[in-house]
Amino acid sequence: MDNFTVGVVVFPGSNCDRDVSWALEGCLDIRTKYLWHESSDLSDVDAIVLPGGFSYGDYLRCGAIARFSPLINALDDFVKSGRRVLGICNGFQILTESGFLPGALTANKNLNFICDDVELDIVSSKGGWFNDGGEKQTIKLPIAHGEGRYHCDSDTLKKLVDDELIALRYKNNPNGSSFDIAGITNEKGNVLGLMPHPERACDETIGGTDGLFTLKSLILK
Template sequence: MKFGIVVFPGSNCDRDVETVTRGLLDQPTRMVWHQETDLDDLDVVVLPGGFSYGDYLRCGAIARFSPVLKSVVEHAQAGKYVLGICNGFQILTEVGLLPGALTRNRNLHFICDRVPVRVETTDLAWSAAYAPKSLLTLPIAHGEGRYYADEDTLKALEDHGQVMFRYCSPNGEIDEKHNPNGSLNNIAGITNRQGNVLGMMPHPERASDPMLKATDGLKLFKGLIGL
């Protein structure tokens, strides 16, 4: 399975993802500059974390106009995989591949931490390697990570099983106390209706290397490539 990692001015997690896909999992991987438009050779496109275009205006608002995004949309519409991590999630909502929006954290401060996250569904490739209701510890690092959507959109996400990850307590309880940024319904990651596009605020690539003694994120990539 061939991965393409989009690099925007300001991306800072692109090499982290490459370390996982090429370095740990030995998958063919190429870096895709944001002005490129040919993604035909790729199976998975990753929009990594960082501060694309310095997060001017708001996170992802400028990146969504990069030439590559038209091709990313076409890639997703063809049923191929798209993963947006942190800033990548924000870009996916800006471009309309995922519903809702990522807004300022509840406390209006940047959060950099490791948090418990619960896997809500395991019937898609993204989470196929996890057991139902698995509890993960994943890093977060964002200032605009509070997921927001209107009531109808939230209901549709819940009804169709599109919420893949939720912030939770170390014991797996879903409550406001263990919601780091104020996301509605404790949402940490969602998919589109078809399930081939995933956006998530936590960083699985930063919890994939055994050398760091943190590997809870590695199974997301393993499930996708069938390992």
């Protein structure tokens, strides 16, 4: 485990990259490496985080331009190899825009940029991203987004439910997301996208540690 390295992707406009790196290194003693979006060499990282922010200024749509970066092009083989990818907030938007996860993230129902702590139900243990413990559990994580309303068609929603791909649901839906969805995984479970920020909940002094488990699970095989 000593050499396990998490790549933290930096796009122009990413602003949670250093938070993620700090949480992994400072709170969990997991080595990180920043990956500039123009890099396509992912050979020396074992897992990848797409952090929050406003990649490419959110031009056109959130995550739409980031999808065409060399790094995202290289991500396909990385995901197929079974290594883990965590997309947080803007990272989740990038994962849906690039087709790694289904659906899309659109403007919050009330048009507010919402910055708050939210209660979340852990729905699925697929991928082992959350401490499931065999029972339904609730965690509290911060959210900070203007475009976090998850949307998908009814066939996709049925598939998400049937295949247990819904990872997290809001207890009190803050943004109008379909089916209260806050986070989903791919079928294999090695890709997780979520709007809440686990890296902002890794130390009691800043309000909680419910995000630690998710970041720590990056090192799972």
